[in-house]
Amino acid sequence: MTQGIVTPEIDITVQDARWKAAFDDVIELCDVTARAAFNASSIRPPRTEVSLVLADDEFVAGLNKQYRDHEGPTNVLSFAAHEGVDNLMDMPDGMPVMLGDIIIAYDTTAREARQSGASFEDHFRHLVVHGMLHLLDYDHISDEDAAIMEPLETLVLAKLGICDPYNGGAGRILDHDMERNNA
Numbered sequence: 417m418t419q420g421i422v423t424p425e426i427d428i429t430v431q432d433a434r435w436k437a438a439f440d441d442v443i444e445l446c447d448v449t450a451r452a453a454f455n456a457s458s459i460r461p462p463r464t465e466v467s468l469v470l471a472d473d474e475f476v477a478g479l480n481k482q483y484r485d486h487e488g489p490t491n492v493l494s495f496a497a498h499e500g501v502d503n504l505m506d507m508p509d510g511m512p513v514m515l516g517d518i519i520i521a522y523d524t525t526a527r528e529a530r531q532s533g534a535s536f537e538d539h540f541r542h543l544v545v546h547g548m549l550h551l552l553d554y555d556h557i558s559d560e561d562a563a564i565m566e567p568l569e570t571l572v573l574a575k576l577g578i579c580d581p582y583n584g585g586a587g588r589i590l591d592h593d594m595e596r597n598n599a
Contacts, residue, residue, distance in 0.1 A: 424464040425512055426450050432522045435470040438536060442470065449541045449576065450518075453548035456572045461504035466551060467517040468544070476521035491528055492543040493519045494550035501553050518547035538578045545572050 428446045435442045446468055454460060469475075473489035480486045480493065496516040498504060504513055520543050529539035549565055556562035570580045 423451060424454050424466050424515065426466050426468060428468045428470070430470045431475060432470060432472040434472075434522050438522075438526075439540075445537070445541070446470070446544055449544040450548050452576055453545040453569075453572050454552070456568060456575070457549065457552045457554070459501055459552045459554075461501050461513065461515070463512040464504070464515045465512040466515050466548070468547070469517065469519045471519055471521060473521045473523040476519055476524070479519060489521045489524050491521055491524045492547045493517075494547045495519075496551050496553075501551075516551040518544070518551065520544070520547065532581075534579075534581070538573075539581075541576060541578055542569065542573060542581050545569050 426447055428443050430436055430442060439445050450466065450468060454466075476493060477487075477489040480488065480490055483495070484493075494516060495518075497514040498516075501515070504515075520540070525540055525543060526536055528534075529536040532539065534542075546569060549569060554561070554565040554568065556565045566582050570582060573579070573581065
């Protein structure tokens with residue numbers, strides 16, 4: 417494990433202008449949130465890059481169909497550039513290594529926030545954390561994996577002043593029966 421704070425290079429692309437209208441500074445919000453997730457993880461490869469794309473449902477639905485053979489959009493897609501990040505832990509200094517891509521769908525994110533009773537910003541930030549943790553090899557497919565990933569998400573969100581999305585109450589954001597097949 418790398419000592420100290422390691423900061424990834426995060427390239428944020430806003431494909432759908434509604435993201436900029438929804439938040440005062442969506443780029444800063446993404447950057448702070450993604451870094452919080454990265455730095456809370458015990459898996460922090462040195463010198464990494466992450467691409468984060470703020471898109472609409474149509475774009476995400478296309479990716480979901482092309483790469484996962486699932487119809488329709490989902491809230492967040494994470495595409496890791498490596499099969500496991502353990503081998504990246506001892507990379508020499510130099511050129512950054514691409515961790516992967518996170519793509520978030522505006523329409524689905526807004527709809528889920530309304531349905532859950534969470535604020536749009538809190539739900540969005542949860543999806544950024546969720547996507548970043550997927551790139552760092554965390555998963556929730558099995559109950560055992562979820563027992564590791566979900567508390568880490570909750571911890572990161574708490575540090576950002578966001579309620580526990582897995583508490584089953586109004587803050588519940590992801591339907592994990594559905595989500596386990598989507599992220």
